[in-house]
Amino acid sequence: MENFIVSARKYRPATFETVVGQQHITGTLKNAIKNNQLAQAFLFCGPRGVGKTTCARILAKTINCTNPTADMEACGTCDNCQSFQNGHSFNVHELDAASNNSVDDIRSLIEQVRIPPQAGKYKIYIIDEVHMLSQSAFNAFLKTLEEPPSYAIFILATTEKHKILPTILSRCQIFDFNRIQVEDIANHLSTIANRENIAFESDGLHIIAQKADGGLRDALSMFDQIASYANKNITYKAVIDNLNILDYDYFFKLTSFLTAAEVSQTLLLFDEILNNGFDGNNFINGLASHFRNLLVGKDNATIKLLEVSENIKQKYLEQCRQTELSFLLTALNLANTCDLNYKNSKNQRLQVELALIKMCHIRSVVNLAQQPLNTNNTATDGDQDKKKTNVVAEKAVQAESIKPKAESENAAPATVNIPKTEVPASIPLNTSSEAPRPVSMPTATSISINIPKKTAGTLIPSLNDFERNADSDDDGKPKAITGEAREVFSYDRLLEVWSNYVQILKAADKINLFTILNNFAPVLLKPELIEISVESKTQEHLIQQESVELLNYLRNELKNFGVLVTYKQVERKLENRLYGNREKYDYLVNKNPKLDELRRRFNLDINP
Structure with missing residues (x-):
């Protein structure tokens, strides 16, 4: 049986041209080789699996190639290229700093640097995971790194640049590698699948690319795993089953239930998701990401932020046209609040279910805020009535701010009638998809509310906001209340x-x-x-x-x-005088009355 080679090794790039998603790095290196402006030391830093060590090896092979191409790529056929590809090159030395991080290892490396190359122009030293070197090893390496022989080039690679000494950083030319884009990873995987005669669905490859989080090596590892699992037929279903990922269809279906206020269907679908082995916290985070995708899909300028396949993108665009902006903003806020409270909750499932129920009634709350107030009757004066008046007045202003901008700009100061009847402390949630029925308000008094001509933005009320406003007549900030008593006091x-x-x-x-x-x-x-x-x-x-x-x-x-x-x-000014023990004690008791209780409990006396 032929030995299997994982795709991450089999398809490791051998030239700058084949490096995926790091064109800003490869272009700079090729120009440096072409203009003979190679630095004495390079530092490649970035996340795992983005091509740091690969680019270091390609650079080492290219600068010793005796017959480079016109665009500064290694020919792959000369003696130096052949010896490098076979692993027999004496001009390239690799050191794993994770396991060789002592002073003795660095001293051994420095001894090798003194020997010039026997074939080729340069000797290249690649030190991987350089941040693992000890403090003393870094110090021993400083002088050689600053003034190496003309034939020695050091290439350092690390995932944690912040752990490297500033004295090392100042001696290196630093290259920051980016996370590879989802589209680039998906295209690379499709190329490999075609070479390996593996059937695939584009949606499935996009899921792998998203799960890899910018690391091509991770994507290739998952690609091999799913190819074996699905018998060389990588489908969307095979990917989500093997990687234990929540299907997009769950979120599309759930959003439809939420916008239709179908509470029972929403809770049943969430129960199905939990029974499939998914965690509630991962679910609420995935739902928030889904709302975020719907939000960016509403503007043509931000559609490019949808890092999904073309098929899934069309589904997002279709659903975002059917979903109001007010719903998405409020639902995102509820999902974020649920995520923050999830770990501290004793009943985590109930925490998610409450968030879903609130999301189901977002439209009902917005519609209730937009309902016109009854204008038939008058109310008597009284402190309790005034508090209720303020609550309803605030809701009237909120309702006006939700109206379209063009309408609010032309609006003049309006007079609305405020009901005398008690306003409920919280708005009851409607558990059906029916629109809320108007509340009868028998008596009202007339007050004037000035509505601004221009609003800073759309006011999106949430369920928590209405409950908080109904329970109190103050929002926690000191402010004057129009229409209340203002007696002069001395x-x-x-x-x-x-x-x-x-x-x-x-x-x-x-x-x-x-x-x-x-x-x-x-x-x-x-x-x-x-x-x-x-x-x-x-x-x-x-x-x-x-x-x-x-x-x-x-x-x-x-x-x-x-x-x-x-x-x-202010600063307290104390008189410059001598105090007796009794005066000191009286002063302290005035600052903290519990001191006197402490004296009595321990039966203490005050010295004269």
């Missing part, structure tokens, strides 16, 4: 309210905040602008975390919903 009234809030913090055992707000009195810069003094950015950050509760308390007690706060960093 500085004495502010100090009284401030003191009450500080005592509330103390009773709630929020000692850090109590200490910060108790150290400095607030300053009233303007009728509605309060300045808070802090001693550091850390203190400012602590107060900002409490800002929602602080603002709500101040606005309600002062009956002015336009109150805002700002921060000023």
Whole structure:
């Protein structure tokens, strides 16, 4: 039986012309040979399997070729080329630094450098995985690398350039190898398949190229594996079965279910995927990649970013025409959130299912935001009604921002009627494909909302946004609320309210905040602008975390919903005087009241 040679070795490039996907490297090297401008040391760096060692060997063979071609390729027939191809050349020395990384190995190499070549013009030393050399080995190599004999050329190859000493890098001409493009790998695999009389489908070769992640050697290894598995008939199904890859058809079918709000079909398909042995995290990442492909397919300028076969590309283009941009953006956000929370979730399957259910109702939420509000009745005044008014007003602004740009540019300030009836804390999810029914709102009051003529971009509401907006009347940022009470208050009234809030913090055992707000009195810069003094950015950050509760308390007690706060960093000035033990203790207790509890628990006394 004839010995089998893997494709990565059998079809390893022998000339610069046959190197795949590294034309910027091969072109530079050929010009350097042609102009006789060869550097004394080269550093080839890049990911695995992209041709670093291959290019080093081709360069070593070409510069010693006695009869190069017009485009600076080795002839392959002279004595030097023949001895190199047979592995008998005395002018090319390869060293694997992964296993020969000591000082003695480098010293042995330096001794060989002193011997000039017996045949040929140059002696070439190829050191693979050079980043594995020890610190002392690098130092021993420095002088020789900087001033080698005229006939010695060093070619270093590494996958981790950042691990090499800067003194080594400064002595080398550095070439960065790129990851090989999917299309280039697929074309190369098809060429090899034709030579080996292997039947193939283009879709299958594209899947192999994508799975290789830019490494041609990995692609050739998978190619050999699948050729054996499928008995020299590489089909799309054979590739996804052998490499355990989620089929594109799953994602196309799932997207159709999501856009049609078919929750039951979506969950059943996800269950089928799990039963086939696929991980939920890989699934949600694959779904996000599918949405990303649909997104880039919506613009002719970005279609080239679809690194798939022509057949699959047509499917993407067809589905992206049927899918709204708002759906894709919101679904991508939900998929990304699910991916971030997946590993920390105790019920990982439920985490994915919740994301899928939310995706099913994206259209329902957008449609609900676009529904016109009822304009028939009036509402009475009251703090609770005002909060509900703000929630619905925000939704009205969101609904207007979702409308087409041309319509919003011509819109004038509109008057909408805000319902008095309670707005639900969260919008119920519709588990069927039917459109949501309008909600009856019996009473409303009229307020004026100024809608901007130009919007910065399309506002895409998500399910989480509506739930968050319905549960609170503040988004966490201090801002004035149009239409609320704005009573004028005095500085004495502010100090009284401030003191009450500080005592509330103390009773709630929020000692850090109590200490910060108790150290400095607030300053009233303007009728509605309060300045808070802090001693550091850390203190400012602590107060900002409490800002929602602080603002709500101040606005309600002062009956002015336009109150805002700002921060000023100051240094505390202490009087230069002597303090007794009792004064020191009182000062510390004022900063941290728990100190007094500690003294009583241990029955300690204060020295006079």
